[in-house]
Amino acid sequence: MRRGPVALGLAAVTILALPLVAPVYHVLLMLPFMAYAVILLGLNLLFGYTGLVSFGHALFMGIGAYTGAVLTTHLGVRSLELILLASAVLGALVAAPVGALCVRYVKIYFGMLTLAFGMLFYTFLLKFYRLTGGDEGIRVLRPSLLGFDLAAVSKTDYLAGAYYYYSVAVLVLAALLMWRIVHSPFGLCLRTVRDNPAKAEALGISIVRSRWYAFVISAVYAAVGGALLGPPIGNVDPTLAYWTHSGNIVFMTLLGGFASFFGPVLGAFVFIFLQDTVMSVVPYWRLIFGAILAFLVIFAPGGLMGLFAGRRPGEVSRA
């Protein structure tokens, strides 16, 4: 696997140089990509490494995004570091009890329970108008970065400049941390729990606790990524927490390939840019993306990474 580091280095150079060479439009498209990349790195700890498919992760994205909105709009906190920290803490606080209930189940029941929690939060956002702004949501004011108040900079310069590199830094840190997690003994435990729960138990690994840790960590990632999603849009609304949004991020993970560490990141990238390309031609991106998803599920469950690596689907699909 010499190709891996080369590809990674090329990607890194491209990402760093992009704001200098690419049109602003594409630079701005990179912002949701990086936010989703953070979210998917976390989701894949649950999906790829632990074998649990959540259909309610939009809940945690929503928590992160709304934390940023409430802090900047209502509480006067503008520091993005504080926003990310608060999102992570809130995400963990909500994920701890929710996860404790969900990880007692696997497969379809896990998916259903996470879906129910996600929709519970969605309804809360929609109905508690005074707190959440109902279907209109809340505005996200421009956060300050590393203590620099950048209110004087034009919006495009802010987003395509400072905010862009800030997102890159968050993504790199998130990826490094996740790399450490999945290559630690704990990461190995998760894979054992996924592949052979009985053996894991016999080795003294607590299945439920491992899954629970994975759930909380992935929720923290989703909350941090969700908080990054807010400022480029400038507004958060309940659709962020809707169940189809949870489905979309699972789709992105599958698109890139859940069996590989960087697969979900690639999935987020292709999803965002392909969606933009399709929508510039026809508004019916769902029709095309649905067809792509159906194709992936049937013919290429290993996703794009699976195709690149030339693996046969049998090696990546779990029984």
Add this chain to the structure above:
Amino acid sequence: MTANLINILLGGVFHAAILFLVAAGLQVVFGVQRIFNLACGSFYALGAYVGASAVNAFTGAGGPPALFIVPLALAGLLVGVVGVVVERGLLAFVYDRDETFQLLLTFALVLMLEDIVRLTWGTAPYSTSALYLAYGQVNLLGATVPVYNLIVIGASLAIALGIGWLLTRTVFGRIIRAAADNREMAEALGVDMRRVYAKVFTLGTALGTLGGALVIPATAAMSEMGIELIVEAFAVVVIGGLGSMRGAFVGALVVGVFRAVAIAVYPELEMLMIYLVVIAVLVLRPRGLFGRVAV
């Protein structure tokens, strides 16, 4: 007071009657094929649009308004044949896969059908011309109730009984139950599972499309109606128990009436209460009220 109460309750039961049809479709597919079909809400939306189109064509051709329910129900049932196409064309490839992939394939269907509806009927709400009150209204204990609502409730009850009869009293029903219990054994006894799956999925689809068609005189069709209804149908099957027809019936009543009462009493709570009930059921009694399979 009583009039108000009757109104709320009957509104809830009407909604429950529709929900039952969609949830029954979900249940029969899950019971036999072990696939949680997220797309059954999309089939419901498809049925609604096709039903509305059929009725509009019918009245446009000079058909008597009093008979509108005939083209409506026929269109709802007939569009159920997309079930065969979906089952043979897509699902048949993934029966031996992890259920995650099956779930994602039905999610792909959700995405595709939503846009197919938008492509065909546009994004504006689509409805039939005012036929809702074509059968008039009756006075029940002081409450004014559209007769159409009573017809739908009656039809849904009849379908519930019909499904019960199909499952317990016919050869096909026996095969379905055998296949749900033990697929290998049923196959070993000479049951052609491919045909059973195609039939069962078509039945499930037709129930959903019929539910969509029947709701349409009372409300306008919108492209998001499918993804909204699926979460309610999901609540129904969780409360009732996955795979159980009796569960779908009771669950639909619980969700329908609960929702109607919540909307009338405290609108903020609406679906919030339903999801709390769903979570409580999943945590305390994951097999639901009538489900057989323990987790």
